[in-house]
Amino acid sequence: MIRQLLASLLVLAAAALAWLFLVPGAPETLARVGIVLPFGPAPQTEANAGPRGPGGAGRGGPGGFAGRATNVVTGAVNLVTINQTLNAIGEGTPARSVTVTTPSTGTLAEILVRPGQRVEAGDVIARFDAETEQIEFDRAQLAADDAAAALARTSGLASSNVVASTALAAAELANANAQLALRSAQLALERRTISSPIAGVVGLMQVNPGNYVGAQTVVTTVDDTSAILIDFWVPERYATQITTDMPVEVTAVAQPGRSFTGNISVIDNRIDPASRTLQVQAEIPNDDNVLRAGMSFSVSLAFPGEEYPAVNPLSILWSAEGSYVWKYEDGAATKVMAEIVQRNSDGVLVRADLEPGDAVITEGILQLSEGTPVTVLEGPGAEDSRQAAAN
Template sequence: MIRQLLASLVVLAGAFLAWAFFVPGAQETLADYGIALPFLPAAEPLVANVEARGPAAGPRSGGPVLMGPGGRPGGRPANVTTTAVTIATVNDSLTAIGEGTAMSSVTVTSPSGGTLEELLVRPGDRVEAGDVIGRLDAETEQVAYDRARLASEDARATLARQEELARSSIIAASALATAKLAADTAELELRAAQIALERRDIVAPISGTVGLMRVTPGNYLAAQTAVTTIDDTSTIDIDFWVPERYAAQIVPGLPVTVAAVALPGRSFAGEVSAVDNRIDPASRTLQVEASIPNDENLMRAGMSFTVALQFPGEQYPAVNPLAILWSGEGSYVWKYENGAATRVMAEIVQRNSDGVLVRADLAPGDAIITEGVLQLNEGMAVNLLDGPAGVGAVQAAETAPRAPAN
């Protein structure tokens, strides 16, 4: 046991002597603590900007202090390198995937039952609202219409004769009223027959492009049988979803840019046309609709689109990741200013591969210490080996004395 203790003491003594002889600044550190070894040469203390005033010594006003162990004045200045603070913008853009729909889309159906006699359009044709695109057999309805027309003409002629006789006071007023009622009834029957005849025509309800036909001539169509679709694609509406955090920034009229998977290399501009009034509780997203003019008729309903939006965003100082340190109060960085190190609290906002965005009292161009940070104290004088000196340090370079190099 005694041999092990002696061996340990010898090892410790050897380590101490090696540190005292070979580690730069070791002699000054021993001198700061009042330890003088007789076999070591006396160390010359390095003090910058310290002026003796009476029995005590203190720093000159306005100059950095060379800090020794424990934060006491004295010792050598630390060697550091710096990088400049830059400003980065986050949350300034958003990309989403959406699906295009036609501005107006209608499924054309048969207005009544019957046999389809003919189709007057083909898929892809452009039609206007009110154009006839197909016809059902209409012989029965045509006969009914002709009969109603003749009955109406006869009733009108009878009414005209009764009115002539009434002016001569030959017939009673009740007979004239009966003739008027018969004429009006015949007119209503004629209108009903005309409507039934018109319903044998299949009419386009909107302007647009005709889709594929779902029936062929000769088919018997029940009422409301789907015949085809018509899409008005003069404007394409794109539905997409955005995260909840963008809800306050998306308003109708916000410009958007879209690109279609089916149209590589092309982009189209439009704007937000509608925003839903609630957040989806399951996905925490908001549904948005954008309208894109389709003047070249290149986009079609059902296409998938990549939607890009731009926002003002939020700006934060960006610092080198090596500059971030932690204390009991939170994260902080060392700022190089007037030849000394100053601690600046820096709350981390976002970590990127090329920098850390922080919420701190920093300006673009400020010099942030990235190497030599572990040996720094508040107000400690430092030697700048590489990197920007910062605006404040450049302005004070002519007046602030330089500490001697190691």
């Protein structure tokens, strides 16, 4: 019990000493009630007291301190641009790609190209065994030549009125049928040859010579990689800002440290309702053939962006009306409402009536009210405060 009493007395003594030495006006308060201590700060006399204010105390305000300037630290407002760059991941595809299939059924006689070889449109890739079709073509050629000769003889006799016109008509019909048979035999023979429909690079072969294959069997693929098409998706908010022929810059995972430029070639006509994204396709020239279909690309698009004032996070305060900051202006604190837009490494981006270079108070903000005189110790406005104090 005695120990608790002594501890309480020590706490009260410490509090009294702290009040005496730390609270401005404590000695004067003791002096007014007739208490004079042999230690501690001496009370201020009327001679050295400041001019009295309406509150009856020195320094011109209630309690004697309303006119004293508050010491603060300020920071400059910066203008920061956001949403000026869009980065996305895309996958490359060739400008044109064809899957080469067999036009008919038969035994594959030979393959004339190698994987990775560049071919032109119409170049022969492979051939079937075509002996039967060649025989049929030769037979049709002979029949066509015979029908043409018969028509020529009949036409000569008809001009001399030696044969009837019906004989001439029959000869013309026979010649036409022979020509049709020849064309049919020629088409069957051509179908024994597999050709590339486009210019490009040949892929891996899916069949080998000697295989018996059916119609529409895949032989290989031919890719035109003179340009690479990159498909990627952008958020819905950028849908109205993206246009065709818009420049784009890409980097490939397989080509670190090197960038490639191109343009937007195709924009989808609708937003994907599941992901709320828009599919976009960019075309990248590949003249040196260093890019391949299927590569992964990092795509970068540049936009005008949006500009907002950026302030120090320490300057943000909250009230019932929302977030706000204290702006240093003409030696006093001015309240400015500031709606928070985004937080990033540059500070807090706000929507507020602030200009680049404005001084916003970052320290000492809890003691401020509208129009409170302030003295800037550090930051924008510190020089003005020093000059005002010197005058």
